[in-house]
Amino acid sequence: MAAITGQQFLDRLRQNPPTLYIEGQRVEDPTTHPATRNMAHSLAGLYDLQNQPELREKLTYEENGQRYPMSLLVPRSKEDLARIGEAHRLRADYSLGFLGRAPDYMNANVMAAGAGAEYFNRCSASVPGSEKRDFAANMRRYYEFVRDNDLCLTHALTNPQVNRAKQASEMPDPYIALGVVEEREEGIIVRGARMMATLPIADEILIFPSTVLKENADKSRYAMGFAIPTNAPGLSFQCREPFDVGRDVEDHPLGSRFDEQDAFVIFDDVLVPWERIFLLYDVELANKAYAATDAVLHMAYQVVNLKIAKTEAFLGTAQSIVNAIGSGQFQHVQSKVSEIIIMLEIMKALEVAAVAGAELNPYGVMTPARGPLDAARNYYPGMYARLPELLQLLGASGIIMMPSKADREGPLGPQISKYLQAGNASAEDRLKLFRLAWDMSMSSFGGRQSLYEKFFFGDPVRMHSALYEVYDKQPAVERIQAFLKRSEKPQAEEVTA
């Protein structure tokens, strides 16, 4: 099939709906349910982009006479990486960077894990009956399956937030965290829950090990990696409160189109076929899976490109507000817009550095440099909160005094047109702009974005610690030691009268 159209995506979703629950009700058809239909159609629009004649070359690549999404290309050169990066940015622009988990992110995960599938071979030896299991082949085949069908994936890594002081096995019930219950001829039975899966209106869910499994054991029933359809028997997604509340696009420009949803994932004795398992029981292998296959770097590369698009959207919105209310001559206003420019240029520079420093990894995959990507994924979550704050500081009351489309069309329409016009635009255009700023920074959609940016790639506290652990600080220490040992002093010429 490969590089599908939006209609194909919608048909597939309608025919195989994930088992979603919203507000206590089963979602029978996510393509028509009020909380998910607009998002489903936005995703369809994203799939359609890759089939537009002018974008086809940029968003897909050709292999064996088929076209596949660019985010699944296994990069062998820096040129390949640059092509992938451009596709990430073009696709991010579609949602102004507000769709965190468009399929590109998981595609990067599956691409890197598939190309580094040998890593998972080491696991087979520790599984009973392992002569029958070839986890590396499973991972490789899964990549091909995702690519050949242009699947949309969601994923869930973390355990329910019941008690972070305890290991999974010490919880009130051993199957609060997702664990293996038993092995059967056809596969394993898993029970328990995972805390968070963004974009549950997906074809499949990837269960990968979080980078930190705290179990104090070499082997654990909680160490696992697998993928199954989102409508597998026994699997349910409990969605959070929807932020698409059925308003006009003009009123909720982001929430009405890009509420990707987040779901709590419940496994009620779900069968995972052996051929869908990539990793089992091995704690060390689980902890290192993301790093050792470099999947984390390819995902971070998608992320840095996405955040460039998002920061550009903040810059464009901020400057549009300044233009609309004529505040551009004030020095502090200029300085606030400059803060966004600085963030944007830092992210762009880190993206360029990631490609410039890319190297082939042991699996022959051209892998963007860790240093700049680690910097980006630690920098942006800490800085992001300033972006919505800057919109609030620049827009002030304009971001709350925003009569709706219905108000504009109601009895007070003429007054609204007069009193809420912009210095450079009609009231209609001004209100559209401020509604966008509100959805980016203040609405429930915007609030969720602020939380998302803090945590979506892991806990920022532990990410900083991880950076501290992996970063080679020794050369810098040695330079200081060498400097401290230098005893020579520049000889100043004596000036004689």
Ligand SMILES: Cc1cc2nc3c(=O)[nH]c(=O)nc-3n(C[C@H](O)[C@H](O)[C@H](O)COP(=O)(O)OP(=O)(O)OC[C@H]3O[C@@H](n4cnc5c(N)ncnc54)[C@H](O)[C@@H]3O)c2cc1C
């Ligand atoms: C909007 C949103 C969408 C997300 N989407 C996904 C998704 O699609 N898939 C997915 O797998 N995950 C997703 N995540 C989850 C994300 O990976 C986690 O939020 C992140 O890893 C932090 O884990 P946690 O939320 O369980 O926080 P917790 O681990 O419960 O942390 C809560 C607090 O306790 C502190 N804390 C806990 N344990 C420690 C410790 N050992 N050391 C120091 N401090 C500690 C933390 O610093 C934090 O302050 C999403 C999160 C959000 C908010």
Ligand SMILES: O=C(O)Cc1ccc(O)c(O)c1
């Ligand atoms: O490994 C972890 O726990 C951190 C992590 C990595 C990738 C993700 O997508 C994510 O949500 C969280």
